[in-house]
Amino acid sequence: MSDYTIAFIGAGNMASALFGGLINQGFDADKIWAADPYPASLEQAAALGVNTTSDNHTAIAQADIVVLAVKPQVLKDVVTPLQESFATRKPLIISIVAGIEMTSLERWLGNQQAIVRCMPNTPALVRRGATGLFANPHVSEKQRRQTTEILDAVGISLWLSTESQIDAVTAISGSGPAYFFLLIEAMTEAGSKLGLDRQTAAQLTLQTALGAAEMAVSSDVDAAELRRRVTSPAGTTEAALNSFERDNFRTVVETAVKAAKQRSGELAELLGQ
Structure with missing residues (x-):
């Protein structure tokens, strides 16, 4: 692990579970960035030894992988201003935001971005999570392996053959x-x-x-x-x-x-x- 740098846009409970799980698996905390507008969330992240910032552009500029971990109602407003940063850095983007389909993600994040849509569940908070994963065609095999590594840090992850299966994953796990x-x-x-x-x-x-x-x-x-x-x-x-x-x-x-x-x-x- 730790041959890449990860930035989390949003540092709430699920994001904290993910970077906490990664650190527990031996991932270098110095290669994790957490961006959030709330000081309390950044303080919680900093306590784990990760880098923190209130500026999303700063976090993305460091990252090979960006994890979107904000509420679905605000995702569009959060990521639309970041299109230029995504286009410049070209990171793998992993969305753990519930209910936002790939077509919307691609429209808001910009064309040609490698995106994985995930549906984790709350037992990830105790590292017993179950996550369904779906990738768009721009995601490489290496990026698939990295995504699996990240989500497996808090439980198990399973790749889906069609995006429509995400709704079934939501209903089951x-x-x-x-x-x-x-x-x-x-x-x-x-x-x-x-x-x-x-x-x-x-x-x-x-x-x-x-x-x-x-x-x-x-x-x-x-x-x-x-x-x-x-x-x-x-x-x-x-x-x-x-x-x-x-x-x-x-x-x-x-x-x-x-x-x-x-x-x-x-x-x-x-x-x-």
Whole structure:
């Protein structure tokens, strides 16, 4: 690592997670620049040893790779004045801004720019993130490897064959943490109604969620087989799973994920204007 310099336009939580993860992986903090208008964000970045500035042009002038990490509502206003700097430096541009499609990025950033659009999720903040990646034709194989290296510093990253798959990634992993949080809420509440105090119900639920996830990640079989292995015939687990099936649990999940995907497309159209 560290054979390139990275500039972050925006130094909020996700940007901090990324350069914190990179530094943890051995990346040289002196090759990271963070640009942000808010002194508090720059102070947080400086505490990790990275270079800081309130001037986006200064950050871009140093960079081989620029990570766009601002709110989608302000991205156009932030990057349009930077077109000349991008044209001069010709960095790889990685956008982690939700909902902004490649056509909008190319229009705002200037022609012939190498751009990767990413959809990371919030577990990146604890280096357990999952990110979908899509590159435009100007991105080289070396730049793809660099992008993977950067995003893998906070979890896993997967390349997509079409940009339209970004909406599906948003629906599965982008919004997905909230689905699991809802299940944790519901199981905790159910435990309380069964007579456990809330703290005990919450601890049991959280540890069970953690254990199940770690088993699924480390196993050489899929989730369906793991489910079968822990489901004894006529036992307690089977009773619960049969109840889920009678209430069309799979359909509920599919309908919810489709709603998230549809909304992702709607927001992309709205934000890209």
